[in-house]
Amino acid sequence: MARGEHLSTLAFSEKGSRSHFWAPVSQAEGDADVHRLTAEKSWVTSAGQTDSYVVSTRSVAAAEMTSSTLYYVPRDAAGLSISGPWTGLGLRGNASAPMQLAGVAVPTEHRLSGEGEGFGAMLSVVLPWFQLCSASVSVGIATAATSATRSHLMASKLEHLDQSLASLMNLRARLAQMQIAVDTQRVFVAHVAGRMESPAPDTMLAVLESKAAAAEAALQVTDLAMRTCGGAAFSRHLGVERNFRDARAAWVMAPTTDVLHDFIGKALLDMPLF
């Protein structure tokens, strides 16, 4: 993977528990050597394109809702199927699809977490990187929209007035708001990366905040870009309409912004997250 020779993806979300990825409703069966996985995964990014899947499911002897195990499942495993190509909202490089596992046999040495320890691995290993990378993508999308808006304001003319769109104060003010949001989030992402590098008591809080803050900022920035560039924003040549579509995914990717706000509020009030 590190050499870029093997692509894998997370198959966590299930039809039954929706965005509550920490509580799969599917449950593994099996013995000491082989486990059989049967699950309906609702969304898997790059499904059908990757070499393997990281699949979560309730453990064989699970008693708790969050007693899960993570497995390595190769793309050609018997019983694994993908529900066809993406037909929804256009997103850059996106090929997400539902995925079904029907009694997929997995050797127990292909477990990626300890038996029943998938929940802990999701939170301590997967979540911090997912949050930080998702936040970085949101900042990148917002940066692209801001840059395209700036170029459009400078290049587009009101010929009858011999002025560019940059001469309109309201458009300049919107560009300023966009830049402030981008710069604020970029600094915060760097701060969170620093906290992950050198952990402090507030590291988990910062990690939780990072995706929520950047996703919300990207929505605001791309909405401002659409309004600031006017009808031209609807055309593909600016790229702003694509930024507008791409920015929307981070908000609903689990943990969704709603759930993150709840987690952050609970953390601030010394309440358990789950």
Ligand SMILES: Cc1cc2nc3c(=O)[nH]c(=O)nc-3n(C[C@H](O)[C@H](O)[C@H](O)COP(=O)(O)OP(=O)(O)OC[C@H]3O[C@@H](n4cnc5c(N)ncnc54)[C@H](O)[C@@H]3O)c2cc1C
């Ligand atoms: C393009 C795309 C790619 C994806 N790729 C992957 C992937 O690779 N792997 C993977 O595992 N999943 C993936 N997902 C799934 C994603 O992580 C979410 O699970 C999914 O988007 C949730 O959609 P849903 O309709 O089930 O939402 P629902 O869970 O039905 O949520 C509906 C609304 O309720 C809110 N809500 C839900 N629970 C709470 C709560 N406790 N408190 C407050 N509000 C709440 C949500 O924020 C949302 O606004 C992907 C999703 C998308 C859109």
